[in-house]
Amino acid sequence: MNGWYPIFLREMLLFKRKLFKLGYLFSAMVVPVIYLITFGLGVGRSMPIEGTDYITFLIPGLVAMSSMTNSYTWVASALNLNRLYFKTFQVLVQAPINPFAIMIGEVLAGMTKGLFASILIITVGLLVAPQFHLSWLPALTLILNCFLFACLGVIVGMITKSHEDTSTYNNFLIMPMSFFSGTFFPVSRMPEFLQKLIAIFPLTHTNILIRKSAMDSQGLLALAVLIAYAIVFFFFGSRLIRKYSE
């Protein structure tokens, strides 16, 4: 299993080059900050939710959302491009290492990118919303969320047949999840029948857990769902890598 390190290192070397281009820092920041201004200051200015002001409600949701998109998108599109365009995935497959090692290396790299982007949003949050604070439960949720969506990224990266496919998954899976899973407003505001559907999304449970300050029964259920998703995604992703054939 110790072949994961070079895979992780490779992704980090690539990430380092992107990071210094500065464009990355902005693109990881621009969208969440725009959402923060538009919805936090513009639309929901005078709209209290669940006993706090809207912006304090919004920030944990934005953190969950950007940890999801960043851990997921990078892994999915990098694997897709490496497999289909740059062919660098061949190099990993032809190396004498266990397929699990590839999975672990890619997932850890995805998590790092997700956590990095989350920390940027948390910093912004601490600046603009004085009531917003951090504790151990949201931190744990965040890590679990990054792991889960990095695994999902591997799955999508392995099954897509072209780069356009990736954006289809993005449009029909990630985008609706970002909007409906309790990022911008509590799920209870959606119509009844949709609420059941929304309860299937993993991000819904992240949003429940990340807003809790202490564990309760609802929190435990959410945690159990997230762990179940994480395990399933991890093993399914590993299987796809093991079965890889051109």
Place this chain on the structure above:
Amino acid sequence: MISVTDLTRKFGAKAALSGVSFSVGAKEIYAYLGPNGAGKTTTIRILTSLTRRDGGMVRLNSFDIEKNPLEAKSQFGLVPQQTNLDSDLSVEENLLIHGLLHHMDRKTIRRKIEELLDYMELSDRRQSLIKTLSGGLKRRLLISRALLHSPRILFMDEPTVGLDPAIRRSIWGFIKKIRNDGATIFLTTHYIEEAEFLADHVAFLDAGKIVAEDSPANLVSGIGQWAVDYLDDNRLQTAFFNSREKAGSYVLNRANGCTVRRVNLEDAFIAMTGRKIS
């Protein structure tokens, strides 16, 4: 007719072309031969108004590409190195757009498309989308497109790169056919045998300069008639001789692994660019 005087181009501090001059007469096939990075593509891109030049003059059928850009552009057709067809459009649609860009009326375009697809043996593919065509077919379509507006000059950038021998030969056949029908052809290549087989005149380009220019036969006879290949220190070396007898006696003095053969354009190229294999 193409006339080029003292063409220069720099990319940053590096000179891609330094003072290239040549002229190509009507109905001639002129091959521009050189290693990757010698400036072949830069030259053809300047001649076809795709790239700026830093100095020098280019005239296509007496139109200066700077003073009369639109007229100069009407004189030529270009077959680019990389396929630049619209992959979502059909063969016919690609040609139609090209015709309209060259101000032809739709009736003439339709007639020319028919004629050219027939000429290039593509008639049965006129409705196919480009993404369904193979590399060889795309190359033939690129040639058809370049000929659509009946240009008198045809530029071809590496017309057979990446194609297998059988397809390459068929493209060569088409090139000769086009010349016989009255066009001037300027092509770049790094396949020596392509230049040897096709060209009336060959220019050797090395590091942005033309180092030799002549007919293939003259270039070859300049260095000798016979060549001996031998392995020296595990490197392939070649010696040249004016008669077979001299070559033969040279072989007798060497140990194993010698081949005697006729001198070809590749020998001339290596001899003149002076580039040893390091």
Place this chain on the structure above:
Amino acid sequence: MISASGLIKRYGPADNRCTVVDGVSFHLAPGTVFGLLGPNGAGKSTIIRMLTTLSRPDAGQCLIDGIDVAAQPMEIKKRIGVVPQENNLDRELSARENLMIYGMLHRVVHLPERISAALEVVSLWEKRDTVVSHFSGGMQRRLLIARALLTEPTVLFLDEPTIGLDPQIRRQLWDVIRKSRRAGRTVMLTTHYIEEAEALCDMIGIVVAGRMIALDSPENLRKIIGEYVIDFPDEYGNQIQIICRTREEAHEKARALPNGVTIRRSNLEDVFINLTGEKIE
């Protein structure tokens, strides 16, 4: 040592399957340079992909150094070096970083020294910290070869190693391949440059539409089609070849033709065109 028996590979959906490799078998002794020739799309790259664990054959077996590729892929991966047709280096990493990641993946010992040595061999030491996307095509190809040789594999696979390169660099790469053979390596390459196969290979396989239609030494292949060739141009300027068994036969036939006729020994290109047919798709 490489041996393949009855390799079959199909692609596409169940109702429209297309057989890309159709029962290919061969056996190579250690230290052989084997050239796989064939038109574009004949299945050459697919054969290489199956031998290098990238692609699973639908039927048949490959052995490398006596080890079954499908059963023990990990053992195979330790023994082979692969130079793919398309550059699969990380374009945004430097030459040294590319080799470093590869070396770590393959657990190469004394990695820094080995990387320096490999970069020296392909004359890229000066460029070690340059990002690969700034490399020319020839430099990228050299780096791919350095990478494949970094683990000192017993078997080297090269898929179209010199496509699109100019004559000087091509010959430089030939030298590297010859050195590999002298080091006792088995080398398998695909190419559609006939002169490359002629210059390098001890054994030639010609693949057409997924089948191996000829497999022998270049010398024997020439004997099979005929050792003499008459070249002459037809009225369109196309070069036409007639292949003859003996010199006498060639002279006999040449006499009946217009001028501009050359008689020469046959070469691999004649073999190729003769066996694959001068078909245009």
Place this chain on the structure above:
Amino acid sequence: MTRGWTAVYLREILILKRRLAKLLPTWSVSPLLYLIAFGYAVGRHVEVGSHSYLEFLLPGLTAMASMTQAYAVASEINIARFYWHIFDEFQTAPISNLAYVMGEVLAGMTRAFLASLVILVLGACFGVVLFYGPMFWIALLLNSFVFASLAVGCAMHVKSHADQTLLTNFIITPMAFLGGTFFPLSHLPDWGQMLLGLLPLTHASHAVRAAAFQEPVQSIDFLVLIGAGGLCFLFAILSVNRAKA
């Protein structure tokens, strides 16, 4: 001077026609999400002036779609330029810069028009039908003209497709959200309103919304759009020569 623009336009339209089946769903996804999430869930209890939030949102989304789709020609041009090398075909053709820019800008406007229609249909599904008179369409067309011209100009300056994405992230995405589409500018502090007043989209969504509500349209909005459109078009024409290597 404009000879040949039809060829440029026709090419884009043929491609658009072939891709329309794929494009329509992508055009509808994000507006649909906004309509559900903000129009339905968040905005149910919110009123802006005398209109419901959904009614407020729809003209804004239409202006936003017309902007993003007009600007999308930039990435089409860049893919054609950097990946398929089709731009060479235009540069070797005997056509003027004006003809090329005209063809591309009109193609962008056509695309923007279709995308706006999609939003109006979606709005109708949510039961929101406003007044779509001539003023409404004129404002939308001017808006798409501004951004299609800007797109052609920008496309000539960028060095790679990645740069283009960066530019979109920095200019178009913030403008899409902040240019009066989701909330009235009066919700922001004075300096914020001043700043956003500089964006052409702010004026477009203002004019489009006024027309849709059958309120008088302010001439300053039209003047700004016409001025910006003229400048961008000129910028595009002057930029075409720069695309030469």
